[in-house]
Amino acid sequence: MSIPKNYRWRKFVDQVMRGSTVVATGCAVIPLIAIIGYVLTLGGSALSTQFFTDVYQPPNMAQAAADGSTPAFDPNDPFAGIGVPDDGTAPADGTALESDVYAGGPVGGVLHGIIGTLIITGMGLLFALPIGIFAGIYLSEYRNERYATIVRFCCDVLSGSPSIVAGVVIYILVVIQSQQFSAIAGSLALMILMVPIVTRTTEEMLKLVPESMREAARGLGAPTWYSTFTVIIPAALPGIVTGVMLAFARGAGETAPLILTVLGSNVISTNLFAPMASLPLVAYRYTESPYPGENTLAWGAAFVLMMLVLVMNILVRVATRRRAGASR
Amino acid sequence: MAKQQHAESWSNGKSVFRHGDVPFRIGTVVLASCVVALVFAMGAIMFLSSSEARTAFGWDVLFGQVWNPVATELSEPEFGAWPAVRGTLLSSLVAIVIAAPLALGIGIFLAELCPPKLSTPLSFLVELLAAIPSVIYGVWGVFVFVPFFNQVFSTPVSETLGTYIPWLAGPVATGRGVMVTGIIMAIMILPTIASLTRDVLRLVPNTQREAMLSIGATRWETIWLAVVPYSRAGIIGAVMLGLGRALGETMAATLLIGNSQRISESLFAPATTAASLVANELTNSVSSLHESALITVAFALFGITLVLNLGARLMIWYVDRGMAGGRS
Structure with a gap:
């Protein structure tokens, strides 16, 4: 038994490359843990009952409330309430800094954002559901038609x-x-983004329903539409619901389209035809803010969004695993 | 018993119910067509609304060097989005250069090397990365990653290597720039590429691996010489989908790239991307020409991602089909 000379080298390459795939996987998991960790700790520290029940407060208003001092904001003398002399220069001993608006803690809450996100995303989902579910039914029940390929591709274009x-x-x-x-x-903008998710999950879930159930329904004389609504959709319902939940989570986190359509707001508004607040917009605008108090609100908003996504994804995971187990 | 009643009620039912399949089919086709219509409507609306800028500047809207929306006594407004296009291409290039090899490693590890017990939770973790809203990456990037990266990488590198290599030159300033954006984008597109790579690798028939192992290859040689080449087209498709996501990424870019219209050689310098240009300026556009120029940029973005999607789907479809043929 002689071992070929280059065998040791090949073995070495094998182990190095296999090790590097482990390292690559680590490279994906480390930022994930870092992001979740930072959002949970920094965002979690921003949480209080006030965070969920109060709306946005401008920094100097909150400062005045904290001091117990009445003057909120005098536009003619903007430095009056915050301990800076009238000429706008800070005293040399630095005493003025203690009541500086920049030093304020977390102020106000994001109730306006939570309400806004629920309304905007909920409405978007309502618009997206009929199109998404019926398109999914079409793709699953008439799956071999050429037109189905076109619909499927358009779905991919929308989601991409x-x-x-x-x-x-x-x-x-x-x-x-x-x-x-x-x-x-x-x-409406969120609808465009949610339609492809609902469509594709509905299609996948309906395809998982065994063909024997369709045949049984047909054997009893039920037309396709009746068997679809009474046999196939009920069988696939948990899966479809998870798809809808994922679409909601995705829509709730979308920011870019909301900048152009909803604009954002600092008060609670339920008027559908006016600008409204929204959690991702709260996170975006307050991240750009120079006030630490508003930055903290941004972390808090990120925390709420992250929890929404995590909880939805884990619920979906649990639900689909149970389904997979049951069908076995 | 109940079933029998059901069947009887069917045979006694009105004929429109028994033959309701035609309206059912029409209904699903119409709603599925909404998805197709949405894609064409989006393209058409942006094409029409961008006509003013396209007739005024032609291709210069995308490749002109100067972006100056405001008319002054000295200069006419001019719209050339090359700084934004360049920023988009550069940051996506950084993202793809980092993410593609890492994602290939992750895909190989998850599909080939990972013990089955670890595979499911790891896949779930990697897919969780894809579910986190992009604004959270932005918040995390601004408050955590940029200061960290600035201290550990940008500043030392720009002070040493940067004095010789112009594209690594300082000043680093706030730390926001092309490089940081590219790295955050890389984290965001990792799961897209990795999970698709894993899926196409799993499609490779086992005979491929067994043949290679039986002639004495190591595990790595099997993977690299027999499995990966077999699914090459699918992996390229996955990378194209990742590239599409990076090109269109808005929130992380808006928060992290610094939004500067100045073209700088250095990767550490602030720049702007097409998506962040639209997000920042569309709601504040000063003239209809400005608006239409921004819509042209968005239209170009839509067109590029559509082409990338088409290419990627064709590649993945080709692999899927080829392997289905090989297995049978």
């Missing part, structure tokens, strides 16, 4: 196109025409 494009289209169609940023425009 940048989310800002949906915003631009609705901006042209709705915002320019109505001369008004509005929540309903945001819902």
Whole structure:
């Protein structure tokens, strides 16, 4: 038994390359853990009951409330309430800094954003559901038609196109025409993004229903439409619901189209035809803000969004695994 | 018993119910056509609304060097989005150069080397990366990654290597720039490429591996010489889909790239991307020409991602079909 000379080298290459795939996987898992960790710790520390029940407060208003001092904001003397002398220079000993607006803690909450996100995403989902579910039924029940391939490809185009494009289209169609940023425009933009998700999951879930069930229904004399609504959809319902939940989570996190359509707001608004607040917009705008208090709100909003996504994904995971187990 | 009643009620039912398949088919086809119509409508609306800028500047809207929306006494407004196009291409290039090899490694590990017990949770973790909303990557990038990367990589590299190589030159300043954006985008597109790569690798028939192992190849040689080449087209398709996502990424770019219209050689310098240009300026556009120029940019983005999607789907479809033929 002689071992070929280059065998050791080949073995070495084998182990190095196999090791490097492990390293590559680590490279994906490390940022994931870092992002989730930072959002959970920094975002979690921003949470309080006030965070969920209060709306946005401008930094100097909150500062005045914290001091117990009454003067909120005098436009003629903007430095009055915050301990800076009238000429705008800080005293040399630095005492003024203690009541500086920049030093304020977390102020206000994001209730306006939570309400706005629920309304905008919910409306978008309502628009997307009929198209998505019926297109999914078409793709599954008439799956061999040539037209189904075209629909499938258009679905892929929709889900692959940048989310800002949906915003631009609705901006042209709705915002320019109505001369008004509005929540309903945001819902329409989110609809464009949610339709492909609902369609493809509905299709996949309906395809999982065994062919024998379709045959049994047909054998009893049921037409296709009746068997679809009473046999096949009920069998696939848990899967379809998970698809709808994933679409909701995806829509709730979309920011780019909302910048162009909803614009954002700092107060609670339930008027569908006016600008509205939304969690991702809260996270985006307050990240750009120079006030640490608003930055903290941004972390908090990111935390709520992250929890939404994590919970939805884990629920879906559990639900689909149970389904897979049951069908076995 | 209940079933029998059901069947009886069917035979006694009106004929429109028994032959309801025609309306059912028409209904599903119409709603499925909404998906197709949406794609064409999006293209048509953006094409029509961009006509003003296209007739005024032609291809210069995309390749002109100067972007100056505001008319002054000294200069007419001019719209050339080359700084944005260049920023998009550069940041996506950085993203793909980092993400493609890593994702290939992850795909190989998940499909070929990973113990089955680890494979499911790891796949779930990697797919979770894809579900996190892009604005959270932006928030995390601004507050955590940019300062960290600035201190650990940008500043030292620009002070040493940067004095010789112009595209690594300083000043780093706030740290926002092409390189940072590219890295965050790489994290975002990793799961897209990795999970598709894993899927196409799993489609490779086992005979391929067995033949290679039986002539004495190591595990790595089997993977690299027999499995990966077999699914090459699918992997290229996955990378194209990832590239499409990076090109259209809006929120992370808007928050991290610095939004500067100045063209700089250095990767550490701020720049702008097509998507962030649209997100920043469309709602504040100063003239209808400005608006139409921005819509042209969005239209170009839509067109590019459509072509990339078409190519990627064709590649993946080709692999899928080829292997189905090989297995039978």
